[in-house]
Amino acid sequence: MAGPVKDREAFQRLNFLYQAAHCVLAQDPENQALARFYCHTERTIAKRLVLRRDPSVKRTLCRGCSSLLVPGLTCTQRQRRHRGQRWTVQTCLTCRRSQRFLNDPGHVLWGDRPEAQLGSQAEE
Amino acid sequence: MKSVIYHAFSQKEADELDVQHSGVQQAEAFVRAFLRRSMPHMSRQAREDQLQRKAVVLEYFTRRKRKEKKRKSRGLSARQRRELRLFDIKPEQQRYSLFLPLHELWKQYIRDLCNGLKPDTQPQMIQAKLLKADLHGAIISVTKSKCPSYVGVTGILLQETKHVFKIVTQEDRLKVIPKLNCVFTVEIDGFVSYIYGSKFQLRSSERSAKKFKAKGTIDL
Numbered sequence: 001m002a003g004p005v006k007d008r009e010a011f012q013r014l015n016f017l018y019q020a021a022h023c024v025l026a027q028d029p030e031n032q033a034l035a036r037f038y039c040h041t042e043r044t045i046a047k048r049l050v051l052r053r054d055p056s057v058k059r060t061l062c063r064g065c066s067s068l069l070v071p072g073l074t075c076t077q078r079q080r081r082h083r084g085q086r087w088t089v090q091t092c093l094t095c096r097r098s099q100r101f102l103n104d105p106g107h108v109l110w111g112d113r114p115e116a117q118l119g120s121q122a123e124e
Numbered sequence: 125m126k127s128v129i130y131h132a133f134s135q136k137e138a139d140e141l142d143v144q145h146s147g148v149q150q151a152e153a154f155v156r157a158f159l160r161r162s163m164p165h166m167s168r169q170a171r172e173d174q175l176q177r178k179a180v181v182l183e184y185f186t187r188r189k190r191k192e193k194k195r196k197s198r199g200l201s202a203r204q205r206r207e208l209r210l211f212d213i214k215p216e217q218q219r220y221s222l223f224l225p226l227h228e229l230w231k232q233y234i235r236d237l238c239n240g241l242k243p244d245t246q247p248q249m250i251q252a253k254l255l256k257a258d259l260h261g262a263i264i265s266v267t268k269s270k271c272p273s274y275v276g277v278t279g280i281l282l283q284e285t286k287h288v289f290k291i292v293t294q295e296d297r298l299k300v301i302p303k304l305n306c307v308f309t310v311e312i313d314g315f316v317s318y319i320y321g322s323k324f325q326l327r328s329s330e331r332s333a334k335k336f337k338a339k340g341t342i343d344l
Contacts, residue, residue, distance in 0.1 A: 010332055013258045016233040020261055023229055027222045034176065036209050037283055038260065044329035065204060094207060 010049050017042040018057065021068045032074060032094070036067040059090070064097035078102070211283070211290070211298065220294050223261070223280045230261035243309050253316060254310070256332045259284060262310055264291060267318065270305040277301060284328040 021038040024031075044068050046053060060069050069075040075092045091098040237253055265278035268306055277299055279291035289308075291299045303321035310317050326334065 001140060009253065009256050013231065014224060016229070017260070020226055020229055023226050024223075027225065028218055031218070033209055033211055034282060039259075040209070041258075041327075041329050045325070045332055047276070048333040065207065065209075087256055095204075124187060 002029050007049070007051065010045065010051060014045060014051065014053075017045075025068060025070065025073075034064065036094075039068050040066040042066075059099070059101070062092040062095065062097060063099070065095035067092065067093065067094055107108055208227070219296050220280070220292055223292060226261040227263060227280055231312065233258075234262075238312075250315065251317060258328060258332075259310070260328070264289065265309045266301065268304055268307040268310050274301055274306060285326050287325055 017038045018068060021035040021042075024038070025035045039061050043061070045051075061067075062069055062075070067074060069092060071077040071090070074094070077092050078089045078091075080087050080089050086103045088101045088103045089098055090101070151191065156171075159175075160168070163171060234257065237257055238250055240243070259281055261280050264281050266274050266276065269275050276289065277293065279293040279299065281289055282292055282298075283290040287302055287304065289301045289303060291301060293299055303324050306321040308319040308321060310319060324331070
């Protein structure tokens with residue numbers, strides 16, 4: 001797969017916005033409005049240009065209010081058991097929307113699967 | 125009886141159990157800060173009330189209102205706006221110096237985007253990249269404007285919405301400048317470019333998706 005130039009610029013922009021949101025939050029932990037604005041812009045760009053994002057990055061953004069989730073500061077993270085499985089529950093404090101992730105020690109990370117690695121190597 | 129249970133550690137016991145013996149003041153301050161952090165939606169008065177008085181429950185309502193699991197992953201936009209996603213005035217106390225690291229980040233991003241400081245080739249390419257690039261965190265100044273009071277305003281761009289730039293000046297004032305009929309100057313490493321605001325009447329996210337055509341020269 002060729003790497004189209006426009007996409008690379010767009011990805012750089014997304015990356016920059018994400019880092020900027022982190023930077024702003026690091027400077028001032030009380031005010032999350034600006035970080036939320038940046039993450040909302042980021043989400044709109046990704047939606048408009050239909051870009052695929054890595055799950056680990058998607059998990060730190062709230063889907064409801066699109067604020068940047070930092071456990072302990074903007075969201076709470078708890079471990080729960082449900083039907084014999086261990087889930088991690090993340091709850092955003094502003095819109096009170098919760099996300100659940102299955103937490104299974106025997107599970108292989110999906111990014112490390114051989115198909116995914118082949119894909120990224122072919123791009124390089 | 126209380127003193128038997130709630131008794132501060134003596135120094136010897138503290139050393140033995142390897143526990144920090146903090147003062148009463150500090151412990152209280154810690155508890156208050158913790159409560160403030162865990163219950164942000166209650167006002168300070170309500171929290172103090174909870175600590176001092178104990179409410180007696182007279183009637184018990186079993187009306188359980190489920191918070192609606194949003195089927196749309198976006199959520200209602202009107203409700204979102206109401207939650208003050210935009211700025212409030214209090215962050216004006218955050219000085220201009222707090223946004224300088226953001227500006228440094230932006231400079232690095234732009235340098236990375238253009239692959240070099242001044243390649244001396246194709247200013248058009250730089251301009252094309254700037255069109256798609258993100259301007260949050262840039263230092264912007266107004267050079268020409270129909271309204272003379274806007275000319276010369278300089279600061280770091282914090283928010284960009286459809287018609288407006290929000291800028292923090294060096295005196296920590298939040299300035300809101302409309303894009304219409306204004307010419308802005310962006311400077312990167314000695315490379316100056318002018319932005320005609322009238323052509324930029326788009327949300328910043330839409331701008332990276334839209335192709336621009338040269339359509340007539342509009343002066344101001």
